[in-house]
Amino acid sequence: MKRSIAAPIPWTVILLSVVGCTSGDSRLPTAPPQFAQLQSPAPVQEPLFGYWHRIAAGGDAAHSEHSVWNFVVQRNTWAGRYDKRPQPGLGFPTPPLGDFGNFAGVEATNFVCQPTFPFYPCQDVVAVVEGRVHYQFRDQWDFEVLEQEIVVRDASGHEMLWEYWVQPGNFVCPWYRSFDEALAANPSFHQDCIFPVAGG
Template sequence: MKRVAVFVLVGSALALASWSVSADVVPSVEAPLFGMWNRLNANVEHEVMHFWVEGSTWAGRYDKHPEPGLGFPNPPEGTSGDFRGADATNFVCEPTFPFYPCQNVVKVVEGTTQYKPPRGSPFEVLERHIVVREANGQEVMWQYWVRPGNLICPWYRSFDEALAAKPFRPNGDCIVPVQRSRSNPQPPQPAASAATVAAQHGGIPAGSPSKSSSAARSRDERFLALLATPEGHAQLLKEGKLQLRRHYPDLAKQLHLTAEQEDQVLSVEAEQTLKDEARRARCRLDPSCNVQSLPIDLESQQKAIKELLGAEKFDEYERYQQTLYQRLEVHELRSRLDVANVLSDEKAEALIAALYEEGERYAAEAKAMGRQSLWFSSGGLRAAYDGTRDPPLDAEVLSSAQEFARRVRDRAAEVLTAEQMRKFEEIQEEQLAQVSAVLRSQADWRASGQ
């Protein structure tokens, strides 16, 4: 199943758009950094980075993708980031890199990412993005925070790969700190010829254990040992509940829960997350077990929450989960309104419902006509197109997104005042402008033949 990823802004929130067609996306060998990379961080969040080319410059966007179907904290913490860089002019392979001696490095890009946390000041990090392609074709992008930070973490082409290698402890699968040698045994290598380092060092013997796999095994063993003690279990459960509470700040208010009920719901979700991670950790320690083949056990978690809340309240809970993306967009709208034009809670819920219903109706209509769907997951724009072209025509995608925006505006006008509508339309125009820019960037990259 081919997934072409597009990113659009919803105010300060980044949304992932994807359309599904018939085959896997395979980035060009000549541009191995290009496209989307996935990571599961130690806070149990799906991080996403997307890279593209603007002339001679590499550009990128960082965000976190909601995963309500996996029981992850939703919405995730809202930090986003913008990367600008270029091919590295030299590359020092540090002995503490997990992929040392770097014979499989195929791309190194260096630049700066400006991160924008939802609270606090933006900050910049000098980074190197190092793509490693193993003999079996698997690619891993190692993100090296040069300064500040001095750490290196792996990113994967698919989120399934990230889940299979996922950490749940502080620092996770990152190397912290990277020990920088004063007299590195390998001199700086031109980035363009980094892949030729293999000729200087030879290959790693097939089947020899890597440093990263040994470290992952040690993490799993430590996690299971901690979980096995009453004190350790209590500590892990407390940490999980704190994360959930941070990502569901209005859960009690929206579902009219008592403090005790809210705590019980968070306890059930946190406990299920611990059970799932323990199951995967045991699987990773068993050579005969494949983590990616493990089923996701949502039924037991849902059953426990349903018994806790009752059928009617559980329906409200599911509705809350289903509308998280739309809530992000309405939250952005409310943040732009002044005190004279405040959007009441009642009107906000009506708008959330309208946005969700229109999106579902649009998707159903597209399916009934045999058209492919394109969606923007923070509750923003959708599109539909004729699936006979691969990739679809940019003009068709943009025209369809504009049509959906018109439909959504009509629904929003039933709820909002004139001034509130002005701000809502402002957000939509920003979304459409970003869609246009990304489509243009993708077209330029295809035309370049990279």
């Protein structure tokens, strides 16, 4: 069942605890083991569940990457694992081993449909989850997104995910159910995130 969102009325849900996660990718031995225990068939009416793909575009294939989120839910707490996958056939650079991100959150309590969202006024939004993301880059540094909203919309059976970096960031980027769909949406590898989202 779809949930209608009228901007800017917030949602009210129960807040629960946070869990860790990992994608189960054999290239990432440092991932916490709990994620494997959370893998299960998609829960009923949980449109965020599963894999999402996008091209982290750099203007051409040599500077672009295949990014992946995998989201699971345990009770009412969401966990997500960010990873990068090689695409040598497209000329993408080989992603470094050990680069990953972990998301932990719950259903959103303060979501506001921003007029600058490409899907405004959000009548097709079916799920919003809010939380934090911790990115770890093996050869560089760690980075934390203190507030992030994951927005899923379903327009006539076509699902898309929008990753809204609230702070730091103030931008939103599209994700797709398959890499083929992500590639078809951005064959020229151009920047497809929207900056800024909220004024102020």
